[in-house]
Amino acid sequence: MMHRFVGPVDWGSAVFDDMVGARHLPYFAELANLTDGDPAWRSVSAGLVVLRLVDAWITEGAGVVAADGWGVRSVEAAIEEMPAGQPARALLRSVVDAVKESPAGDMHAIAPRLMAYARALDLDAKWALAADVYETVIAHVHPVEESDVAITAHLRLGACQRFLGALTEASRTFETASAIATEVNDIVGILKAQIGTAKLALARGNMPGAERILDETIARAAQSDDLVEVRAVALQDRADVAFHRARYDLAVELAYRSRELTTDSINRDRLLADIAAAFYMLGVHTAAKDAYQILEATAQEQYIRWLASINLMEIAARDGSMPLFERYRRALAGTTLPPALEARFHLQTAESHEALGQASAALDAAGRARDVAERYQFNEMLFAAEAVVARVTQGRGAVPLAPEISVPASLRDIAATIRDLRSKVPAGGD
Structure with a gap:
């Protein structure tokens, strides 16, 4: 009723x-x-x-x-x-x-x-x-007389539209933010609009374009101490590009540099999520799990808590822990997720079933991921879902992850910091 x-x-x-x-x-x-x-x-x-x-x-x-x-x-x-x-x-x-x-x-x-x-x-x-x-x-609000509010509202609106999968609308919104910022000579607004545009390029799978925009933004932001927060955000997104280019060690380093610069607690949560993902793909699985458990328990943003749960679900599957995988999967399946996370959940569910040798369930989940990715033009996730289908139907088996490795010397301090933070969080359901 x-x-x-x-x-x-x-x-x-x-x-x-x-x-x-x-x-x-x-x-x-x-x-x-x-x-x-x-x-x-x-x-x-x-x-x-x-x-x-x-x-x-x-x-x-x-x-x-x-x-x-x-x-x-x-x-x-x-x-x-x-x-x-x-x-x-x-x-x-x-x-x-x-x-x-x-x-x-x-x-x-x-x-x-x-x-x-x-x-x-x-x-x-x-x-x-x-x-x-x-x-x-x-x-x-007047776009020029109240430009601070107008620019910020456009930037946040564009971010919401991106999360909702409305990439064309988000592109127009960031263009408007940039135009207002240019009109009033607001360099921070201009650079933040560039970062928003880079995020859209990455969402569409245009990694070279995203990398070019972000490198330019980082260079411009480095010219003034007043632009430290902008540089931190650009470094964060540049770490994301490094991740998508399989430069996982560089992704950890860039994300950690960004985390050291930023004072925003929400961005610090997001950066920890980025570091966790890069550590996992690099093969430092323990550090990744530590970071995700911190985020699942303490992140301020619901989106990040969901993301941590999705990744802990996949880690459980890769570790062969079927009961823990199913617990995460059922909890997430009963949640109304935003489009980007819905596609990611179905994709990682497909990859998890694939890793567990459950071909039929993997194909079903990959099909759901493909449907969402097509609807919202998430090209990278669409390609990944199609790759799962191809592997399963051809009997090629799951893509092996990098084996568990020792923490590289350049990343030991970062891993130790995360381990210390994890020790202060109450134990979860693992």
């Missing part, structure tokens, strides 16, 4: 009318997928009515948020219905407070609060909802 809200919100008021076929369609789609009694329903509906309040305040003026207005009281009641302790609750309340206190149409105090709400959705892997909020900000 689909949920109908019977709380204090007046859906017939000016703030809530004309809901269907209007703005914020991702919110309506999300609500349609939530069942009766799901706590997420109240969180999503509160976010929706806050965005509608902002829309009405922009188009109709301050009267929408008058102290005695039913609309604003209804929005506040919807926020109070959200689960206690949820970060978005306080963020949405702050948006409403800013709307009530700001001159009509003045987004200076409101845009940063909407950005914070969008970022919370972003980190919870709710990219369609986050993208809608970023689009709301973009629609209501």
Whole structure:
């Protein structure tokens, strides 16, 4: 049974009318997928009515948020219905407070609060909802007079679109971010837009193009101490390119250099995931497993926790631990994953079944990976899925991983640091 809200919100008021076929369609789609009694329903509906309040305040003026207005009281009641302790609750309340206190149409105090709400959705892997909020900000801020917010909103929107598999839309978004940054001579914005474009090139399998863009970005960022964070991000993505070119030792070194430069805790999690993947492919499996277990237990971002679980699933299969592999596989199969991770999950499930000698299951999973990869133009994963099918049908066997090796001398300090971090995390299910 689909949920109908019977709380204090007046859906017939000016703030809530004309809901269907209007703005914020991702919110309506999300609500349609939530069942009766799901706590997420109240969180999503509160976010929706806050965005509608902002829309009405922009188009109709301050009267929408008058102290005695039913609309604003209804929005506040919807926020109070959200689960206690949820970060978005306080963020949405702050948006409403800013709307009530700001001159009509003045987004200076409101845009940063909407950005914070969008970022919370972003980190919870709710990219369609986050993208809608970023689009709301973009629609209501001046691209030049409020260029900092406009550029950041475009960059985050492009990232959400990439995660959702909307690569063409993401490309246009990064182009717009670059154009705004160029107009106001914002070198950080220009370089971050270049990094976004490089990520799209990599997603499409154009590794030479991604490498060229990133090398240029790293060189430009090295010219100023003010660009350290930008250089860290570019190094991170350059490590990703090295990984895809099978330069796993270089990938570990570049990712670790990036991790030393960055102060952003979320990026540090992502870098640890990059280091884990490179260590595993290099053959230093123990260091890889240590890193993934750290991330599964402690990563702030849902996406990274899912990614760690997917990789621990494959490690279990490669180690011949069928019960642990099945536990991870079943848990992930019951999760609604975003497209990029859905394709990766099916691909790594196929490769795991292949390693375990389960040909039929490997073909089924490879077919699912291929379907998702074709739908969203994930060319590299499409090629990998087709390779699994070819190997299995021809009876050639799984591609052997590099055997477990001793940590190379150049990487020993990095592996030791990870081992020390793992020792401080409670033991998982292995």
